[in-house]
Amino acid sequence: MVIVADLEAGIGTLTRLEDESVDATVVVVEPTPRSIDIAARAIAVADERKQGRVIVAANKVADADDERRLQAAFPDHSLLIVPADPVIDRADRDGLSPVDVDPISPAVSAIESLAEVLLT
Amino acid sequence: MSGSQETRLKVAFTGKGGSGKSSIAGTFARLLARTDQPVLALDSDPLPGMPYALGIPVEDEPTPDDVVVEGPAGGHRWVLRPGLDAASFIDRYATICPDGVRYLQFGNLWGHISSLQRAQYAWSQVVRELDPDAWNLVGDLPGGTRQAMFGWAKYADTVLIVVEPTVKSMHVGRRLRNLADADWAPEHLAVVANKIADPDDVRRIEERVGLPVIGVVPADPAVLTADRAAGAPLDVAGGPFVESLHALVDSVQASYAGTR
Numbered sequence: 001m002v003i004v005a006d007l008e009a010g011i012g013t014l015t016r017l018e019d020e021s022v023d024a025t026v027v028v029v030e031p032t033p034r035s036i037d038i039a040a041r042a043i044a045v046a047d048e049r050k051q052g053r054v055i056v057a058a059n060k061v062a063d064a065d066d067e068r069r070l071q072a073a074f075p076d077h078s079l080l081i082v083p084a085d086p087v088i089d090r091a092d093r094d095g096l097s098p099v100d101v102d103p104i105s106p107a108v109s110a111i112e113s114l115a116e117v118l119l120t
Numbered sequence: 121m122s123g124s125q126e127t128r129l130k131v132a133f134t135g136k137g138g139s140g141k142s143s144i145a146g147t148f149a150r151l152l153a154r155t156d157q158p159v160l161a162l163d164s165d166p167l168p169g170m171p172y173a174l175g176i177p178v179e180d181e182p183t184p185d186d187v188v189v190e191g192p193a194g195g196h197r198w199v200l201r202p203g204l205d206a207a208s209f210i211d212r213y214a215t216i217c218p219d220g221v222r223y224l225q226f227g228n229l230w231g232h233i234s235s236l237q238r239a240q241y242a243w244s245q246v247v248r249e250l251d252p253d254a255w256n257l258v259g260d261l262p263g264g265t266r267q268a269m270f271g272w273a274k275y276a277d278t279v280l281i282v283v284e285p286t287v288k289s290m291h292v293g294r295r296l297r298n299l300a301d302a303d304w305a306p307e308h309l310a311v312v313a314n315k316i317a318d319p320d321d322v323r324r325i326e327e328r329v330g331l332p333v334i335g336v337v338p339a340d341p342a343v344l345t346a347d348r349a350a351g352a353p354l355d356v357a358g359g360p361f362v363e364s365l366h367a368l369v370d371s372v373q374a375s376y377a378g379t380r
Contacts, residue, residue, distance in 0.1 A: 009137035013231040033350035095287030
């Protein structure tokens, strides 16, 4: 069985998990200095608590500059790029799953590849 | 009411994570300070947000542990050390920001919240004991409902829920409406509608949350530009966001003038 947990924003829940609770931690980061700062704190906690492999999912990436900035911030991690995608905004607005709005949109496709990364 | 001493605003911003609370709270604080009002920005989020909106660097440990000593049996676990009171604490440890805003935080985490325990006790005591006539208070709570429902915004008589036009954000806003039934219910509980691109979104938010909308903040690419540049929206660009925040300051000040 695969268990997927969506933790509270920030690092509070992560700091309260027992060590080695999960096989992998996906840290979602946006291309802003504030988000990068908080993601760095989450990675530090996940590493310290041995919460499996850490995968950095770079979300809302609009262009190559965003990607470069994020890669520079996390040089020890290969990034899983989730592009900025109006399908996600539409799904959020309407309370729908992005998969149901457009299963082959760029962001949904990227998240599908995240699943593949996690299962390998 | 520029420069008036009779009314001090006590405002806290809450809402779902990512709704734009910190950007709005920080900008609100600075614009209020520009009306010659003394403003103390209160940050109870253990992760950095408000400093970016205020235009100051992130500082993880703004107060040394020795600002507190063990409290008396049956009282608070940590209390300000002898010789240090709320006024002198603010004078010494509240960061001076652009436009003269003073910024009081307990710090930012790299691990478990226990590392900030002493600083949190100090922050809470200062907020409880500060002279309410000396400062306008503008608070920024962490995303979600927890802190607000546990009374972290007791200092505020106006709590503003920042809501964007997404189902999740409106859902959190609806839950925060329960603050009206808490022992520490604020005198005024209202919504700031953020990231508005379609006027109909304001009606949706008002209906779904069930509270009046006191301010409408348009979707403004300048805020994203500021976010990417780690700059305060006020320093990076003018535009619709800043204009709407001017209007929000006016609306909140008017609500005080009208009822208090």
